[in-house]
Amino acid sequence: MSITKGDITANIEHHKNKPKKIFFGMVSNMIKHVFLVFRTYLDLFIDLVYGYFWEGKRTPIPDLEKKHAILTESAVTLAKKIRNKELKSEDLVKACIERIQQVNPIINAVTDERYEGALKDAREVDKLIESGLTDDYFQKKPFLGVPFTAKESHAVSGMRHTLGLLCRHHVRAHEDAECVRLLRDAGAIPVAVTNVPEVNKWMESRNYVFGQTCNPHHTGRTPGGSSGGEAALQASIAVPISLCSDIGGSTRMPAFFCGLYALNPTSGYTSLKGSALRTGEEKSMASIGFVSRHCSDLIPLTKLVVTADKTPELNLDRAVDVKQLKYYYVDTAQDLRVSPIAADMRAAMNRAITKLTADTTSTDNAPKPYYHAGFNHMFVLWRYWMTHEEDCFAKLLTNNTGTAYFWKEFLKKLVGMSEYTLPAILKLADDQVLPPVNKQWAEKLTAELKDDLIKLLGEDGVLLFPSSPTVAPYHYSPIARPFNFAYWAIFNALQFPAAQVPLGLNSDKVPLGIQVVAAPRQEALCAAVAAHLGEALGGAQPPCKINQ
Structure with missing residues (x-):
């Protein structure tokens, strides 16, 4: 099998880029590790705060x-x-x-x-x-x-x-x-x-x-x-x-x-x-x-x-x-x-x-x-497949008599006038405000x-x-x-x-x-x-x- 000039060039470029890939991979892993440590302590803090209120109950x-x-x-x-x-x-x-x-x-x-x-x-x-x-x-x-x-x-x-x-x-x-x-x-x-x-x-x-x-x-x-x-x-x-x-x-x-x-x-x-x-x-x-x-x-x-x-x-x-x-x-x-x-x-x-x-x-x-x-x-992945469900959460919230909208309910929530809990309103945000998941x-x-x-x-x-x-x-x-x-x-x-x-x-x-x-x-x-x-x-x- 003959080796072309293009093959040689590609091989050189591969070896040039290899240290960069290793470096970026190491940096990525370090960031991920730091984030996981942060999440661990964040979870401990969350449990400490909520536990202070609920443990006695x-x-x-x-x-x-x-x-x-x-x-x-x-x-x-x-x-x-x-x-x-x-x-x-x-x-x-x-x-x-x-x-x-x-x-x-x-x-x-x-x-x-x-x-x-x-x-x-x-x-x-x-x-x-x-x-x-x-x-x-x-x-x-x-x-x-x-x-x-x-x-x-x-x-x-x-x-x-x-x-x-x-x-x-x-x-x-x-x-x-x-x-x-x-x-x-x-x-x-x-x-x-x-x-x-x-x-x-x-x-x-x-x-x-x-x-x-x-x-x-x-x-x-x-x-x-x-x-x-x-x-x-x-x-x-x-x-x-x-x-x-x-x-x-x-x-x-x-x-x-x-x-x-x-x-x-x-x-x-x-x-x-x-x-x-x-x-x-x-x-x-x-x-x-x-x-x-x-x-x-x-x-x-x-x-x-x-x-x-x-x-x-x-x-x-x-x-x-x-x-x-x-x-x-x-x-x-x-x-x-x-x-x-x-x-x-x-x-x-x-x-x-x-x-x-x-x-x-x-x-x-x-x-x-x-x-x-x-x-x-x-x-x-679950969020994407939820978009294939035929029922509509925003309509179900109104007993199918209309449509609930995030921004309206969020503002009502701030002044204590919404009929819905905060998780329901955040679900509306997930459906109506956040960008959709890439289908392909x-x-x-x-x-x-x-x-x-x-x-x-x-x-x-x-x-x-x-x-x-x-x-x-x-x-x-x-x-x-x-x-x-x-x-x-x-x-x-x-x-x-x-x-x-x-x-x-x-x-x-x-x-x-x-x-x-x-x-x-x-x-x-x-x-x-x-x-x-x-x-x-x-x-x-x-x-x-x-x-x-």
Whole structure:
């Protein structure tokens, strides 16, 4: 092969530029390191300031009385006991209502209730069972007589359906959302609806209609959003089934903050009809999901809300041997918008890696580090794909009677006249003021990350991923760190299934955890690994004493 003069010139230029590239690379890394150190101390300062105000407001929730101990059992177990006439539905629903009435004055989770209606439904279930039912009937109604609650953005017929908006404070649902209907068809009994942020778009469950929901593990901290009311009740051992949804971590975030299991299924496999005013025809990266103290409930409940003709595609009943799976992990992302990973969160990840390393049958399957440049831009990628959602936040804020505008609402906020919280107004700024994300760049990077992960994970691999940089933050402090939810949101953008795994508590008795992510339609892997790790490393811990 002949070498041309141009080749020689190019080679000379390459060697001339190499020292410059090395120099600029070193400078870039130094700046990045300085910034991360700054962010670390900034986070410590934020926690110090907010902790000074909220740490002293930590109020314990009531201990679980012996007569309510039945609520510690899984929804699957409770359904079986009702079916076998070992437990009456009325007694279970009564225990659920009494426990909610004990804890709700402290956590402020419930926005509307149908206690009398639920007890009436339960008595009818008990009569049916006493009259004699076939196994076929129970198969069609696997959760017959088991009470549930739903986040208030899911329409529950006859109950308030405000979405946290003052302009909808009087609105009640005229029919059930599809996910609620499916739960009712399975025999479950709706008891109450729970608090959300305005139109589900914030990391805290707070609004001007119902106020602020508190984390039962630490009432000075948020239970998360948007399914914060559900997670707070579930963690308080007040309800067997908690119906949620997730478009940017809205199921997994509250599960993590409150120390619960959660499963967010592959996008497009659950109906959103009647949830946050959707028709069900929209294409969305949102999914219907559940939070629970019992990982064993997640797959049976998810099966209920998966669109019937798509159920076989997910293979939710697939048998999984966790010792034969391939494991990968990301211990921290390099997205400079989010906070650095805290020491207790890093320790939780290390415990999971150590456990799986010991459990795998081959060194080829032992957890291996993985990284992709897409994780450097988690928030921006999610922000871009949010522009593909068919609903309009600015219109939803007005109950679709007009459009809310950032500058107008911001000025009204300054003089105390806006009907919206500051996070909602900042969301308007994000939609209306900040420049859009570059379409070609975002779609190319998303496709590269998605394709690389699908190829890596296949049908027998999972990715361990941090849940968040920190444990549940103090109330209002997320406004100072608004991008930290990106650790959950990136998998909505990719449309991957993900499970949230509780891993006990930190030294401050606040929940720890990680995410388990799999390729599309591999929910069974997520659930199996979540169950394995949760059982071994602390799982869901109660926020109160349980009297047996």
